[in-house]
Amino acid sequence: xxxxxxxxxxxxxxxxxTLARMARLNSIRAMIDAGLEERxxxxxxSLLQKVIAKFGSNYGKHYDELLKExxxxxxxxxxxxxxxxxxxxxxxxxxxxxxVVPTLIELRQHYKLGVISNGLAVKQWEKLINLGxxxxxxxxxxxxxxxxxxxxVEIFKLAMEKLGVSARxxxxxxxxxxxxxxxxxxSGMKTVWVRRGKYSRVEPKSEEEKPDAVISEVVExxxxxxxxxxx
Amino acid sequence: xxxxxxxxxxxxxxxxxTLARMARLNSIRAMIDAGLEERxxxxxxSLLQKVIAKFGSNYGKHYDELLKExxxxxxxxxxxxxxxxxxxxxxxxxxxxxxVVPTLIELRQHYKLGVISNGLAVKQWEKLINLGxxxxxxxxxxxxxxxxxxxxVEIFKLAMEKLGVSARxxxxxxxxxxxxxxxxxxSGMKTVWVRRGKYSRVEPKSEEEKPDAVISEVVExxxxxxxxxxx
Numbered sequence: 001x002x003x004x005x006x007x008x009x010x011x012x013x014x015x016x017x018t019l020a021r022m023a024r025l026n027s028i029r030a031m032i033d034a035g036l037e038e039r040x041x042x043x044x045x046s047l048l049q050k051v052i053a054k055f056g057s058n059y060g061k062h063y064d065e066l067l068k069e070x071x072x073x074x075x076x077x078x079x080x081x082x083x084x085x086x087x088x089x090x091x092x093x094x095x096x097x098x099x100v101v102p103t104l105i106e107l108r109q110h111y112k113l114g115v116i117s118n119g120l121a122v123k124q125w126e127k128l129i130n131l132g133x134x135x136x137x138x139x140x141x142x143x144x145x146x147x148x149x150x151x152x153v154e155i156f157k158l159a160m161e162k163l164g165v166s167a168r169x170x171x172x173x174x175x176x177x178x179x180x181x182x183x184x185x186x187s188g189m190k191t192v193w194v195r196r197g198k199y200s201r202v203e204p205k206s207e208e209e210k211p212d213a214v215i216s217e218v219v220e221x222x223x224x225x226x227x228x229x230x231x
Numbered sequence: 232x233x234x235x236x237x238x239x240x241x242x243x244x245x246x247x248x249t250l251a252r253m254a255r256l257n258s259i260r261a262m263i264d265a266g267l268e269e270r271x272x273x274x275x276x277s278l279l280q281k282v283i284a285k286f287g288s289n290y291g292k293h294y295d296e297l298l299k300e301x302x303x304x305x306x307x308x309x310x311x312x313x314x315x316x317x318x319x320x321x322x323x324x325x326x327x328x329x330x331v332v333p334t335l336i337e338l339r340q341h342y343k344l345g346v347i348s349n350g351l352a353v354k355q356w357e358k359l360i361n362l363g364x365x366x367x368x369x370x371x372x373x374x375x376x377x378x379x380x381x382x383x384v385e386i387f388k389l390a391m392e393k394l395g396v397s398a399r400x401x402x403x404x405x406x407x408x409x410x411x412x413x414x415x416x417x418s419g420m421k422t423v424w425v426r427r428g429k430y431s432r433v434e435p436k437s438e439e440e441k442p443d444a445v446i447s448e449v450v451e452x453x454x455x456x457x458x459x460x461x462x
């Protein structure tokens with residue numbers, strides 16, 4: 001019998017891809033307004049993407065680096081304009097996908113719920129809190145705390161251990177084949193692929209990457225769980 | 232003839248004291264909601280004040296330190312709850328005092344405007360941008376960039392230099408006797424004390440600390456400027 005359902009956060013519970021794109025675009029517009037000489041939004045967006053790819057998304061000084069890439073001196077007005085626009089846009093987009101909250105309320109009556117997420121603990125909790133869904137989860141495990149990332153099985157095992165459940169009683173739900181599905185299956189869980197967003201065109205490359213069910217949004221989850229129950 | 236007016240930011244252009252108090256109170260409530268064992272809001276508020284006094288207001292891990300003071304283990308859910316509540320409350324209170332914007336619009340027709348502020352450059356610019364008044368100022372000088380703080384005269388001199396004005400053509404406007412008034416006078420400017428908020432009960436201790444005019448809000452500034460004009 002299924003006892004626990006684990007969720008990925010980004011692009012599974014909320015639209016992280018759109019948030020990032022819109023927040024970055026708005027930060028670029030605000031930096032142009034604050035005095036950036038280069039005014040080509042597309043060029044600046046590509047350059048910012050390059051900086052983020054180079055330093056990682058959790059680095060705190062993307063805009064400072066963008067100025068360097070543009071050959072400009074450090075300018076706190078421009079950096080601050082980028083930061084403020086990003087923050088305000090972020091709060092506007094930190095909303096659960098339609099139907100996520102009612103679905104969590106329903107699932108909570110029958111299952112333990114958890115989160116297994118690659119990222120910094122405080123940052124990932126900030127997302128859950130801004131989404132208003134932090135009270136639904138019995139356990140939240142982040143790669144920062146565990147010291148390894150999905151798809152490594154250790155992070156899945158720790159989450160199960162914390163809930164006192166075995167792999168065959170669990171389902172992992174996420175948008176990425178190579179982390180959520182591959183790792184969930186490797187740890188012995190059933191897996192549900194939420195096929196939407198930037199990883200939706202990826203195809204499973206082997207039996208190890210093949211999810212037990214595919215849905216296009218979390219709201220469809222209760223409908224497929226009955227088919228996943230172990231005999 | 233007066234040519235330039237310099238402003239302090241915190242508690243001069245917006246209500247920084249109320250922002251800090253409300254944001255900290257809301258962060259404490261959010262941390263209790265997120266699972267803090269200690270539930271006495273006043274006790275927690277005092278403890279948080281103690282932590283802030285110890286590590287400085289620009290330190291990034293006040294809530295982590297609060298947990299230590301309480302003898303608790305690090306808990307990213309509680310830390311994140313504090314951060315998110317602080318941020319949301321902050322944006323709600325980052326509004327200029329009533330009348331500040333019309334006053335800046337009026338003054339901008341006759342004077343150059345500047346900011347002289349103790350603090351981190353990006354943080355102080357973030358405030359001006361959130362307040363929506365960053366385009367009014369011809370120069371913004373922060374202690375981080377200059378390497379010294381108000382009341383040291385260097386920071387006032389650099390601001391004047393950047394605008395190409397001499398001290399007798401300038402007025403410094405701020406809420407703190409010991410930084411804005413003392414430093415403004417020492418650098419040769421006229422000074423206007425905005426007597427409100429947490430420093431309103433301080434009395435000038437000597438002739439060096441005595442402002443040329445006292446007002447209770449920035450909106451009164453145009454009315455007193457004519458009296459300050461050098462003969």
